[in-house]
Amino acid sequence: MSSPSIVLNVNGIEVIYNHVILVLKGVSLVVPEGGIVALLGGNGAGKTTTLRAVSNLLAGERGAVTKGSIELRGERIEALSPSELVKRGLIQVMEGRHCFAHLTIEDNLMTGAYTRTDGKAAIAETLEKVYAYFPRLKTRRTSQAAYTSGGEQQMCAIGRALMANPTMVLLDEPSMGLAPQIVEEVFEIVKDLNTKERVTFLLAEQNTNMALRYADYGYILENGRIVMDGEARSLRENEDVKEFYLGVGGADRKSFRDVKSYKRRKRWLA
Amino acid sequence: QANEQFIPVLSYRTGAYAPNGTPWANGYVDYLKLVNARGGINGVKISFEECETGYDTARSVECYERLKGKNGGASLVQPLSTGATFAITEKAPVDKIPVVTVGYGRSESADGTVFKWNFPIAGTYWVAADAIIQAVAKKEGGLDKLKGKKIALIYHDSPYGKEPIPLLQERAKMHGFDLQLLPVTAPGVEQKATWLQVRQARPDYVLLWGWGVMNSTALKEAQATGFAREKMYGVWWAGAEPDVKDVGDGAKGYNAVTMQHGAEPQSKLVKDVVSMLHDKNQGTGPKEEVGQVLYMRGAMSAMLGVEGIRSAQERFGKGKVMTGEQVRWGLENLNLTQAKLDGLGFAGVMRPISTSCTDHMGAAWARIHTWDGKAWKFTSDWLQADEQIIKPLVKSTAAKYAAEKKLTARTPADCQS
Amino acid sequence: MFYRENGQFKTSYRADQQVFPILQDRVAIGLLLIFAFAVVPFLASDYLMRAILIPFVIISLAALGVNVLVGYCGQISLGSGAFMAVGAYGAYNFFVRFPGLPLIPALILGGLCATLFGILFGLPSLRVKGLYLAVATLAAQFFSDWMFLRIKWFTLDTPSGSVSVSNLQVFGWPIESAASKYLFCLAMLVVIAVLTKNLVRGAIGREWMAIRDMDVAAAVIGIRPMYAKLSAFAVSSFIIGVAGALWAFVYLGAWEPAAFSVDQSFRLLFMVIIGGLGSITGAFFGAAFITVLPIVLNQVLPVIAGWFGAQISTVGIAHAELMIFGGLIVWFLIVEPHGLAKLWSTGKQKLRLWPFPH
Amino acid sequence: MAFFLETLFGGLMVGMLYSLVALGFVLIFKASGVFNFAQGAMVLFAALAMARFAEWIPMWTGIESRWFANGAAFVVAGLVMFAVAWLIERLVLRHLVNQEGATLLMATLGIAYFLDGAGQTLFGSNIYKIDIGMPKDPIFLLDKVFEGGILINKEDLYAAAIAAALVALLSLFFQKTGTGRALRAVADDHQAAQSIGIPLTRIWVIVWCVAGVVALVAGMIWGSKLGVQFSLTTVALRALPVVILGGLTSVPGAIIGGLIIGVGEKLSEVYLGPYVGGGIEIWFAYVLALVFLLFRPQGLFGEKIIDRV
């Protein structure tokens, strides 16, 4: 059904938490091979839930996909365990860092290579690459993850995922808690991996500005439904998106100090 | 249902004490079946129901409550654990159900004027302790030879284990021996410290007041520290097959007091059970174990209860179902003569027993048997606990209980009822 | 369809702060109470009351106490048996040493003894956390086992260390019959449960939960960990102590330290976990599950086996009971890891949406 | 002096035996952050299997050699423990990924009940014997120096040696293999571990298998000491202060903790006990552990408890 160039095909999925809380109400999206797709939306829109559904991490949250299908390169993956997905090259960077608190930064990174079978040397090479991306991690390599700063943990979480040499990465709010320079770098890394190693990305981001700068395609999720999608370029030009997600409503950028009244986000009907 | 006498069976076949509880329960149940096979008590069949207590007091109380009113009401109850005995003792007078504790429970309940509903028939822990001291004295060549000797009591740290202490202290005072108390925390799986202390103090004798795994562990530790098993004397709950079985040769020479009976594979009773039940596939438990020490204790306990009912029938009407109150009278006026015992198949197993209003125990005899590596063998004559010592102790302790509970002792008139 | 809060608007915060904000719930609870107080004593058999309801009520009370400490304050305790024992022996000493002391003050004094003991063994909680704290409470457990066996003074020099009470009465009303015992325990339970509920939904309850969920953050908003933890230990051990005294006085009548063994402590902990940590109803569900279910299984299994024409021995039943019980624990956890109380509320939530799935 | 040494030595030996049980707790805690309440039940289950197969195998095969019977029984019991581990993962743990410690603890309790029932149903509830030829009689050392010599129990000595070997082996396994790191990751955060591809299910089966084998060794040694019967489960309670003192996550900690607790409880019972009426060793062990905890809340070798905002 899916054409070969499509890596991930999410088809009308519905997710229920705890048997009663319906969160996703039929979300469909498609990620092409070698693409960078952004998933945008406000707090509680269901971005994290979508990513969890794809990487099959819902069970631990007592959630379940009750309708729809998810395909990775044409193969149904709802029944595959996360580790099998990692073996197929799909890895997720979880929201909220989730570093292994008792392990050192380096051990954290090394756990990322658990599924790899291509030998110590190759792993060491990737480790060096990650350190090159995030020099800060190198200086903190021997400290326990729990005792590093928030941003350092975020870098560690991203680095750990890269250690698996993935072909497709789900990034959940990678920029959270990172200094602007590092945010820039993270997106550069994404671009870099994407162009050089043809790694595919699906990223859920609040930093819409950045996300749309780097992504090829975007989906906007509100209240568990996709309300808009399109080429990143065209979304950037869209008036609504500009106003609600980019903060450049109408004319120029407004100072945060001058936004006088609380705005209500326009609710799309889907 | 109409013409059946109901006896609840509180037993434990699971949990930590299952190895000991199971043979007892087998004997108990088999005897009840045997009575029925022999035609019941003057034609009254016995119905019974087993309830698993796991040797847990709360569970025992639940079983007691569950069964006490069933099938026309329980005739009597045998709680089979010291903790449960304490709790049920408080309830039985209200429910009017006699509590029969053959060889356990509270020693002072032998005083029937205070403990109207309790029947520690055939022996209490004080009898056991006294008999052991006498046996030890005999070995030494007389009670006066005990002077200056050292005797250690290794006991299960619970009311059960502490029961013999007052008597032993009394004896120690009288004969001038030294009594060393060594508690072992239940269930008694780890006794290294205790036995190190034994090794240090080098007592002349060790008395073992254990239950379950504590007994075999004690014997193994004795072996490991080189304490002579011949100088160890156990209470009757520490002198059955499960206590020595997996120690094997290591327990050779170990002595234990018996509650009259020992292992009696040759007795008529056993033969009857085998031929009337086990050979017809109606027996309880493995056939090989019929006649072992705890099995016999179960059978004997059942027999005493049944005979209480029989004796009640003699007064209140043969062939009728007795109420708890009537059974109580029967237990209080039990008179098991040698002839009766012979008829029941207990010839040679035990001595005659007769109870009265003041004496709910009925007999204070015991023997010593010794493990020879394969089986328990009697190694002493009959020993009678010294009434001069036990009586006053029972009286004073029971009086204290009565005072606490604001009970007045029963009058002679009450004894007639 | 019928179970909705729709249309039930709260016009004051006070109304919103009620224990049961939904009308149907209030009615149901009212009916339940009437049933428990006025109907059960007439309907229930002597066995049901003495062997199931009374222990269930008392153990629920103890579980409530454990839940305050473990469920609300997050301090794992395996010393509940010890607190029960201290309550029981404490009340016993007051009751027997001061002739004429009425029952209820004796029980309360017993509870206060447990409070002191609880605070003493709660002190390590200021430094030691989680499973490591379990060791401190186990120390309390084994120490109390030992203390009541060894220190004769507590048992009024009874040689065996086993004690008993009798002639219980409240305001001249003898607590002898099954119904009177049941009603007395139930009344104690209801009063204490209401007081506890008030505590846990008030400021102190929030302090306990804050300490449980994140103690550093709690400290930052001005909650004193010491006060919160020790007050939880105090309240919890008071309740457990009273329950212990009831267990000894009303249920057992005569007891030895083994009645409050470490097994009891474990059982109480299991109750609050399976029932639902941090939930008052959870304590009841848990107590029912752990104390009543095995008894029920024990009686039901032979019947079920009978249907299939099989006869199981008592041993067989006992073992099957263990296996089924263990299996049920696991099964319920898989269905709802947060305990039976959560399962209950999820059920209610579904009912609220019924007949729609979401 | 001789007596003191004897007590000391006795304590050390008992301590090693405690360590053996403690080890089982540590393994599973390390791998999943679960306090395995079923450890005692596993020890009993394994010991029952071993004891009964040692009885049955000669019956089935007709070969009477004790070595063969015990060896074969050990292997079969080991396989039984593997099966148990596999089932536990399949039926229980798999469904409880990412749940809190209390929930998992409770699940292990359910497992404990189940194993207690199943073990006794399958293998019986009597006392059984494991006779692996442990010498039972005492030997006396240094009887030239001290009067009466110092009593040493050979059985204990062998058992301690086995315990030490097992611990060394396991330490090596955890230190040197990548699995060790993965285990610790799993214990920290199930979900994150899953998300980076650590196969929780496989890891858990492995660890429970190892724990099963440790339980088997513990059951074999304790069973040969005490006889195989239900009370074996209570040994777990004596091993608890050991685990906690050593630190819940430390394999060597289990050993050091065992030695400290063993020595501490024996010395206290022998030298302090008589003044207060005896029977103090069990609570003394817990109090001792508690005192250490007051100085090191995470146990001697446990990982530091992280609390950070």
Place this chain on the structure above:
Amino acid sequence: MSSNRKVGEVILDVQNISLSFGGVKALTDISFDVREHEVRAIIGPNGAGKSSMLNCINGVYWPQQGSITFRGKTFKHMNSRQVAEMGVARTFQNLALFKGMSVLDNIMTGRNLRMKSNLFQQAIRWGAAEREETKHREFVEQIIDFLEIQAHRKTPVGQLPYGLQKRVDLGRALAMEPQVLLLDEPMAGMNVEEKQDMSRFILDVNDEFGSTIVLIEHDMGVVMDISDRVVVLDYGKKIGDGTPDEVRSNENVIRAYLGVEH
């Protein structure tokens, strides 16, 4: 800058703070002050020591050197409870909410410091205790309204999406009616619109409650727009301090943190 806000005297003065963990020097000789009613931002690259600075003020970490002066009183280090009593509240970078409690209860904990009824009164919950509870509830409801989380009042916070959790965290701090409010990356994980809302909240708190605000934030747009003065940390050292404009043009700051000019 709105006209009705007047920046007052120095309320909090941090002098020569040094803090290290083992070999890691989280803070080296940091000094800065905060004036009453101002919005003071702390910025710097990841791991610069910003959060650690707040932890020192808060009494979570005890610095090895230096002192902190709050309203004229000087402390070597602070004790969390004291700090809270003096009116300093705080939000956390890694959400430190009470996960098992509802939104309402979480925010109510912020009022605990002001609740006076004792254990017995609370158990009976009659009269004074009840009135007190209701009074504080009213206040908390205002905060809930203010933060627009009415719909989630009774939801356990663990189930809320990240952004709302951040709001609850702020709500809890606000419930303390703090004189000084320390905010650690309150806007991480929000989109522009939400950030605008949050900025508004912060400014409103600043205006209406008159709270002084110390803010850590990585979004330069926000920092530059709403703060009065900015401290810049890098590798535990202070490399800049001044108004947004001054900081923006500071060479060191650009090199270490901003990269390009914003």
